[in-house]
Amino acid sequence: MSTASExxxxxxxxxxxxxxxxxxxxxxxxxxxxxxxxxxxxxxQIKPAIVMALSxxxxxxxxxxxxxxxxxxxxxxxxxxxxxxxxxxxxxxxxQLLKAYVYDVSKKLSVFVGLIITNCILMGRLEAYAMxxxxxxxxxxxxxxxxxxxxxxxxxxxxxxxxGSGKFFGMKIIPQSFYDMGYADNGLMILPPMALITIGVIxxxxxxxxxxxxxx
Amino acid sequence: xxxxxxxxDKIKPNFQPGGKFQKFRSTFDAFxxxxxxxxxxxxxxxxxxxxxDLKRTMSIVVMALMPALLFGMWNVGYQHYxxxxxxxxxxEQFWFGFIAVFPIVVVAYxxxxxxxxxxxxxxxxxxxxxxxxxxxxxxxxxxVDTPLWMIAVATIFAVIFGKxxxxxxxxxxxxxxxxxRAFVFFAYPAKITGDFIWIEGLSDKSSKIxxxxxxxxxxxxxxxxxxxxxxxxxxxxxxxxPGSIGETSKLAILIGAAILLLSGIGNWRIMLTxxxxxxxxxxxxxxxxxxxxxxxxxxxxxxxxxxxxxxxFMATDPVTAAQTNTGKYIYGFLVGVIAIMVRxxxxxxxxxxxxxxxxxxxxxxxxxxxxxxxxxxxxxxxxSPIQK
Numbered sequence: 197m198s199t200a201s202e203x204x205x206x207x208x209x210x211x212x213x214x215x216x217x218x219x220x221x222x223x224x225x226x227x228x229x230x231x232x233x234x235x236x237x238x239x240x241q242i243k244p245a246i247v248m249a250l251s252x253x254x255x256x257x258x259x260x261x262x263x264x265x266x267x268x269x270x271x272x273x274x275x276x277x278x279x280x281x282x283x284x285x286x287x288x289x290x291x292q293l294l295k296a297y298v299y300d301v302s303k304k305l306s307v308f309v310g311l312i313i314t315n316c317i318l319m320g321r322l323e324a325y326a327m328x329x330x331x332x333x334x335x336x337x338x339x340x341x342x343x344x345x346x347x348x349x350x351x352x353x354x355x356x357x358x359x360g361s362g363k364f365f366g367m368k369i370i371p372q373s374f375y376d377m378g379y380a381d382n383g384l385m386i387l388p389p390m391a392l393i394t395i396g397v398i399x400x401x402x403x404x405x406x407x408x409x410x411x412x
Numbered sequence: 413x414x415x416x417x418x419x420x421d422k423i424k425p426n427f428q429p430g431g432k433f434q435k436f437r438s439t440f441d442a443f444x445x446x447x448x449x450x451x452x453x454x455x456x457x458x459x460x461x462x463x464x465d466l467k468r469t470m471s472i473v474v475m476a477l478m479p480a481l482l483f484g485m486w487n488v489g490y491q492h493y494x495x496x497x498x499x500x501x502x503x504e505q506f507w508f509g510f511i512a513v514f515p516i517v518v519v520a521y522x523x524x525x526x527x528x529x530x531x532x533x534x535x536x537x538x539x540x541x542x543x544x545x546x547x548x549x550x551x552x553x554x555x556v557d558t559p560l561w562m563i564a565v566a567t568i569f570a571v572i573f574g575k576x577x578x579x580x581x582x583x584x585x586x587x588x589x590x591x592x593r594a595f596v597f598f599a600y601p602a603k604i605t606g607d608f609i610w611i612e613g614l615s616d617k618s619s620k621i622x623x624x625x626x627x628x629x630x631x632x633x634x635x636x637x638x639x640x641x642x643x644x645x646x647x648x649x650x651x652x653x654p655g656s657i658g659e660t661s662k663l664a665i666l667i668g669a670a671i672l673l674l675s676g677i678g679n680w681r682i683m684l685t686x687x688x689x690x691x692x693x694x695x696x697x698x699x700x701x702x703x704x705x706x707x708x709x710x711x712x713x714x715x716x717x718x719x720x721x722x723x724x725f726m727a728t729d730p731v732t733a734a735q736t737n738t739g740k741y742i743y744g745f746l747v748g749v750i751a752i753m754v755r756x757x758x759x760x761x762x763x764x765x766x767x768x769x770x771x772x773x774x775x776x777x778x779x780x781x782x783x784x785x786x787x788x789x790x791x792x793x794x795x796s797p798i799q800k
Binding site: 379 | 577598
């Protein structure tokens, strides 16, 4: 068994699937419907959304790696506590880094960085994958799910920032002449309900294109 | 008429399954049933069929809305010429209002119906007549100054997310017309609140406004505690005041209510209890009397803003209201109570009727559930001694 897996190349087809599947078929937000809370809260602008996505990706990947390495020594009864300790430690590291290097974004994300600890994607991946797979695979799985989360986050943030405040990465891209002609920014897009509706529309489009995802 | 029928019969095979344009079957069907009485025949079992189908129901509601629309058109012109200080004839006032209001009606219908047609095509079902009423309600509850593209965006949003997402006509949780207004209200707050948007041309800074003309609606005057500036009850009733296009004249609304009640389409239970709820809550506020808004008499409260319009045309929507008779009493009463509460407690939302109806739309199924449960329990109690 061990020799067989040693021979498997690091980026074999199966391992790459771990990275690409969460972008589409097993997307944490649109298919597994995890991590919705932060997706609604941090998607008003693109910049915080990207930072949030990166933070979640890093935390998920390393939490997966660490838990997967420890998986044979963790007693099954207290595994959730062990997982939480690992996640919490990583989140504190990320939070401190954000505060040190991108303070303004960290301010905007406010409590939601801390809330990564309770993000369902992390616990879900640890329970469902890292506890039963080898470290490298778990690491890839963590990155893949983080990116899948980030993909939806950035898409929603792009739509909301463009229609809600006419901006892209904080730059005004809808020309002033539009406003002079009577165009107005859609204030509803800045409010959380529209984030929910936007994600709903993404799920709608996603499922109508992939009939296999439609539940009976 | 004959030739039209002949022409339709001639092109009909193209739209049947197997025909050239079979994809557009629902579009053809929609036009055919719109122009002629559908000749559907009951195929299985015995059914009693009535002439009152969805199309006729909707047409009667649209007819009931006509007085409010016509009065609204005249009032738009009247208010405009009042604001610029010109005296013109009745016809000129009406014509000005017609020019201002008619595009809004057209835009609401075109944008809403296009969405309906597209969805009917994709899903392969018939186009329902449900939008005929929504498309007429939307212009009537908007300020006349709302840009046309906003009406279009709001209507499209309301039809997609208020109706099609849930499965189309008859499946919606929220009243689509109110959803359109709520969309504009939250998305473009500058265009639907304030004193300048209720009268055509007033928000345009270049136009000459008569000194001392404010354009404020009775509701905004009440919210600013300028209670003495609220027009007399008779003026409020007749409706030559600033406001959304169709809601100002209570007389026109009552004519509409009479049409709805006589034809048996509107529900008297909801209308009655909504008004009672409003009266009840404003009486309680009268007793408290903590601020000038609370001291406004119950009758004035009911005559201000869109309360009656909402009670007659919005709360009674057969799809989104409660379905059981007992439920309707509860539903209507709470609509009235909450509408007055929102008005008085939160001046940021001058028109509480919209929010209260939307809120109760969400609660209607819950009310029905408990009414049905209570009924089952009551009847079970009656049967249990015999079983023992």
